[in-house]
Every structure is written in C-alpha cells, then in structure tokens.
Amino acid sequence: MKYYILFGPPGAGKGTQATAMVEKYNLHHISTGALLRKEIAAGTELGLQAKALIEQGCLVPDEVVEGMIENEFKTVSGVEGFLLDGFPRTLPQAEALDQILAKTSEKVTATVSIMIPDEMIMERIKGRALKEGRADDASEDIINNRIATYHNQTEPLIEYYNNAGTYNEIDGVGTIEEVQERIFTVMDKF
Ligand code: ADP
Numbered sequence: 001m002k003y004y005i006l007f008g009p010p011g012a013g014k015g016t017q018a019t020a021m022v023e024k025y026n027l028h029h030i031s032t033g034a035l036l037r038k039e040i041a042a043g044t045e046l047g048l049q050a051k052a053l054i055e056q057g058c059l060v061p062d063e064v065v066e067g068m069i070e071n072e073f074k075t076v077s078g079v080e081g082f083l084l085d086g087f088p089r090t091l092p093q094a095e096a097l098d099q100i101l102a103k104t105s106e107k108v109t110a111t112v113s114i115m116i117p118d119e120m121i122m123e124r125i126k127g128r129a130l131k132e133g134r135a136d137d138a139s140e141d142i143i144n145n146r147i148a149t150y151h152n153q154t155e156p157l158i159e160y161y162n163n164a165g166t167y168n169e170i171d172g173v174g175t176i177e178e179v180q181e182r183i184f185t186v187m188d189k190f
Pocket of ligand 1: 009010011014033034036053054057058059060061065067079085086087088089093136147162
C-alpha cells in the first residue's frame with residue numbers, strides 16, 4: 001500500500017486536487033475535515049464536540065482524528081493506496097501515523113505539499129465560502145485563527161517530513177490544471 005500525505009495551509013486547494021489524484025493513482029481519499037463534517041451533519045456526540053472547535057478555527061483532539069484514520073485503513077481495500085488530506089496536522093498526529101503504519105511494517109510513501117502565501121489563503125477561502133457555505137469559512141476572525149493554527153501546529157511537520165526524506169513541495173499558485181500537472185510530476189516518481 002502507498003500512503004500519500006496531501007499537505008498545505010487551509011485553502012491551498014487540497015480537496016480540489018485530491019479528486020484528480022485519487023482517480024489517476026487509484027487511491028482512497030481520506031479527508032479528516034470531510035469526515036468530521038459528516039459527523040456534525042449526523043448529529044453524533046463526536047460531531048457535537050468537533051463542531052464547537054472547528055467553528056472557532058481550532059483543531060479537534062489528536063485521538064479523535066487518529067481513530068478515524070486507523071478505522072479507514074482497516075475498512076478500505078481494493079486500492080493502490082491512501083491519500084491523506086488534512087491529516088496529520090500536528091507533530092503527535094504525525095508520530096501516531098508512523099506508529100499505526102509500523103504495525104504492518106509500512107511507512108509514508110511521500111508528502112505532497114501545496115504552498116500558497118497567507119494573503120491568498122484568505123482570498124481563496126472567502127471565494128469558497130460563497131459556494132460551499134462552510135461555517136468555518138464564514139468570518140475573517142475564524143479564518144485568521146485557522147491560519148495561525150496552521151503556522152503554530154501544522155507547519156512544524158515540514159521539518160518532520162523533510163528529515164524523513166519524504167517531503168515534496170509544490171507551488172500552489174496558478175490554475176487548477178497547472179498545479180495538478182506539478183503534482184502529477186512528483187507523484188509519477190513513486
Ligand atoms: P481546510 O483544509 O480548509 O483547513 P479541512 O476540511 O481540512 O479544512 O478541516 C476543517 C477543520 O476540521 C479544521 O480547521 C479542524 O478544526 C478540523 N480538522 C480537520 N482535520 C484535522 C486534524 N487532522 N486534526 C485536528 N483537527 C482537524
């Protein structure tokens with residue numbers, strides 16, 4: 001099995017690019033954000049807890065998303081690999097992922113990181129808010145908090161995966177097709 005991490009700040013275009021990636025490389029897409037939104041829509045206990053955190057631009061507890069990921073690994077088959085979108089987002093999550101994979105003597109294949117400048121994050125999320133109506137896209141304060149959360153908690157993963165030798169950075173500025181081409185060029189190597 002291949003395990004790709006799709007990395008990048010909020011609004012970098014991970015969800016958009018993931019669709020083309022899973023199709024081309026026969027991967028199962030795991031978006032922790034989408035899984036959490038599903039829990040919220042279903043009104044589960046977990047969803048209720050996650051909702052309050054997500055709507056403040058904070059992260060949900062590591063154990064919650066780690067459990068979701070392990071569950072997907074166990075229940076999905078018939079694919080070449082997995083595309084992790086929005087996970088890991090903290091150092092403990094990255095370490096937990098390594099431990100989960102080590103149980104079956106596997107490891108992260110590659111980290112594909114889509115980078116855009118902070119100014120563009122705000123612009124893109126505001127555009128998406130008009131189309132998708134996500135509660136965490138609704139105000140500049142929440143978006144700013146998500147950008148800060150990214151810099152404080154998620155950005156350290158760049159060094160983690162650089163040290164692991166699996167980090168590949170892609171310029172996320174350009175058309176969807178241009179960015180997709182850059183991603184495919186990297187993915188074709190694995
Ligand atoms: P975006 O990529 O735009 O930040 P996501 O859909 O990936 O949006 O995530 C939405 C929200 O869900 C995050 O801001 C966070 O509150 C929560 N979330 C998603 N993935 C994780 C994770 N791995 N760890 C903790 N919280 C998460």
